[in-house]
Amino acid sequence: MYLRHTTIRKNGKAHTYWRLVRSVRHGSKVRQETVAYLGELDPAGRVRAKALKDSILGSVPEADLFEEAEAPVAAAVNLRKVHLERPRRFGDVWLGWTLWRALGLEEVLSEWIPEGREEVSWASMAAILVIARLCEPSSELHIAEDWYRRTALEDLLGIVPEKINDDRLYRALDELLPHKEGLEKHLKEKLGEMFGLKYDLMLYDVTSTYFEGEAKGIGLAQRGHSRDQRPDCKQVCIALVVSREGMPLGYELFAGNRVDVTTVEEIVEAMEKKYGKAERVWVMDRGMTSEENLEFLRERQTKYLVGTPKSHLKRFEQQILAEDWEKVRDGLEVKRCASPDGQETFILCRSEDRKTKEKAMHDRFVRRIEEGLQSLGRRLERARKREDRGKVERQVGRLLGRNSRGAGAFRIVFEDVPERGSGLRLRWEKNATWSEWASRSEGCYLLRSNIPDWSAEELWRTYIQLTQAEAAFRIHKSDLSIRPIWHQKEDRVRAHIFVCFLGYVLWKMLEQWQSRAGLGNSPRTILEELGRIQSADIVLPLMDGREVKIRCVVRPERAQAILLQRLGLDLPDRVQLPAGLPKM
Numbered sequence: 001m002y003l004r005h006t007t008i009r010k011n012g013k014a015h016t017y018w019r020l021v022r023s024v025r026h027g028s029k030v031r032q033e034t035v036a037y038l039g040e041l042d043p044a045g046r047v048r049a050k051a052l053k054d055s056i057l058g059s060v061p062e063a064d065l066f067e068e069a070e071a072p073v074a075a076a077v078n079l080r081k082v083h084l085e086r087p088r089r090f091g092d093v094w095l096g097w098t099l100w101r102a103l104g105l106e107e108v109l110s111e112w113i114p115e116g117r118e119e120v121s122w123a124s125m126a127a128i129l130v131i132a133r134l135c136e137p138s139s140e141l142h143i144a145e146d147w148y149r150r151t152a153l154e155d156l157l158g159i160v161p162e163k164i165n166d167d168r169l170y171r172a173l174d175e176l177l178p179h180k181e182g183l184e185k186h187l188k189e190k191l192g193e194m195f196g197l198k199y200d201l202m203l204y205d206v207t208s209t210y211f212e213g214e215a216k217g218i219g220l221a222q223r224g225h226s227r228d229q230r231p232d233c234k235q236v237c238i239a240l241v242v243s244r245e246g247m248p249l250g251y252e253l254f255a256g257n258r259v260d261v262t263t264v265e266e267i268v269e270a271m272e273k274k275y276g277k278a279e280r281v282w283v284m285d286r287g288m289t290s291e292e293n294l295e296f297l298r299e300r301q302t303k304y305l306v307g308t309p310k311s312h313l314k315r316f317e318q319q320i321l322a323e324d325w326e327k328v329r330d331g332l333e334v335k336r337c338a339s340p341d342g343q344e345t346f347i348l349c350r351s352e353d354r355k356t357k358e359k360a361m362h363d364r365f366v367r368r369i370e371e372g373l374q375s376l377g378r379r380l381e382r383a384r385k386r387e388d389r390g391k392v393e394r395q396v397g398r399l400l401g402r403n404s405r406g407a408g409a410f411r412i413v414f415e416d417v418p419e420r421g422s423g424l425r426l427r428w429e430k431n432a433t434w435s436e437w438a439s440r441s442e443g444c445y446l447l448r449s450n451i452p453d454w455s456a457e458e459l460w461r462t463y464i465q466l467t468q469a470e471a472a473f474r475i476h477k478s479d480l481s482i483r484p485i486w487h488q489k490e491d492r493v494r495a496h497i498f499v500c501f502l503g504y505v506l507w508k509m510l511e512q513w514q515s516r517a518g519l520g521n522s523p524r525t526i527l528e529e530l531g532r533i534q535s536a537d538i539v540l541p542l543m544d545g546r547e548v549k550i551r552c553v554v555r556p557e558r559a560q561a562i563l564l565q566r567l568g569l570d571l572p573d574r575v576q577l578p579a580g581l582p583k584m
Helices: 043-057 091-102 105-112 122-135 140-150 153-157 166-195 260-275 291-299 310-321 352-382 389-402 404-409 432-441 456-464 467-479 490-516 523-530 558-567
Strands: 002-010 013-026 029-039 083-089 201-210 235-242 248-255 281-284 303-307 326-329 332-338 345-351 410-416 424-430 444-449 534-541 547-553
Touching (some): 043 091, 043 166, 083 140, 091 105, 091 122, 091 153, 091 490, 091 523, 105 122, 105 166, 122 140, 122 153, 122 490, 140 153, 140 166, 166 260, 166 490, 201 467, 235 467, 235 490, 248 260, 248 490, 260 291, 291 303, 303 456, 310 345, 310 432, 310 444, 326 456, 332 456, 345 456, 352 410, 389 404, 404 410, 404 432, 444 456, 467 490, 490 523, 490 558, 523 558
Parallel strands (some): 201 281, 281 303
Antiparallel strands (some): 083 534, 201 235, 235 248, 303 444, 326 332, 332 345, 345 444, 410 424
16 A cells, blocks of 8 residues: 655645555456545544544553653663564554443443453453454464464453463353343443434344354254355354444344244343433335234334335335436436325335346346257157156246246246157247336335435435445455354354344444544455554663563654554553563
């Protein structure tokens, strides 16, 4: 990553605008991608950055880890023997530790988990698990045997690597899990204070993650519809609720064979138990929609905005054909339609991009079915012995099943022809009615709500916020590596998912911070770049035979320094050495 600038003259004065750029390989070509637009790097910008940092982090307590400047001490050093020892990752874990403390998790867990006979506090072990999940997701064994000793967490937490082992990390999972509900409430309030968030929208979605191994004795581990294309593995379903900004509010776990639509009542009751029955709007996709669920929400006087199955579009054919659409933006139109009983509002939406996509899908599936039917018809004509009619019909059924979105485009008939070798003739024709309706409805989808006073545009823009829940699942799976699950005990499975949830909280906090600092919305870029900043021990052999060790943080490169400046952060120069080591 490096800096590029553009100079623009305004009113006879030159203004230099900077941006961070990185090179990314796409196949055989390398292209430059802009990471962040930095504007003018002036003193006023630094003041704003510090104010932003103070508003987010507040008065985060500083542990006695960083050395203060002292009066200079003279000593004769053997320059030929000066060397470095123990270079370790500093920047990313220091940032993760800063986020952890800013959320007050260190104090809260220290208070909630009373001290016992353990050598290392469970609050510190929880911090290690979550910061590792944020910076370099891996197993507890990898954390203990490799990752922890390669980082500067020893200096930040004051825990030597010898005390970090997989058994202690597993036990930390057990100690952390009972505080799930309390931490969810604490984090909601803390994040709301930091960023002035509103919790008027409850965006709800469900995903799944799979197990490696047999997962015996885990009631949640069942086979069901896999979003990970792993139907061969048992899985667990995760139901997540986030705010309009994607900030997590809470989650619940369900058995892997649980159907999405059956989870709504439980999740609504769980969230209302935690946060009360405030004026909130539940936003869900069509997989959650059923008349029973909507009636449940109406009885509780709860507002909702949900997607609707594609089959319901047929009821609005005349409205689709009419020309009174409202343009929201280029390529997108909406139309408000009242329900017959007047209790609900239906919102017709028509997208040009979606129309192009659906048309291409229909054409592809229709072509596959047509080619399959032609191939089967030729085979029946060439056959020299009688074919089993049931077997051939099952073959056609499988062909239609693999291409279900185009199955309605054909009328297929089998005729008995005794004089043929196969005894069968395949006849098929295109279904003009299906093709006509497909052409009209491509790009259209239907929303449903009981909010009476919002415009069609407001309802559509609110529903689009559901992408925040989908993005949360992508982050959990790609950046936080929630899958696959290797644990073989149910409580450990629950704790593993909870640690990933806490990692996601740190991720979203960093995303909000960098977004408000004008650094885009890619926390992984920030973590990777700061992860290159190391700390190391400078060993100074004195002429009298003694050695002096100074634990320093490497000076950041210019691009790294600008990232830190925009976040309002100052790296320490020197780290406090453990007691007993000589220092300058």
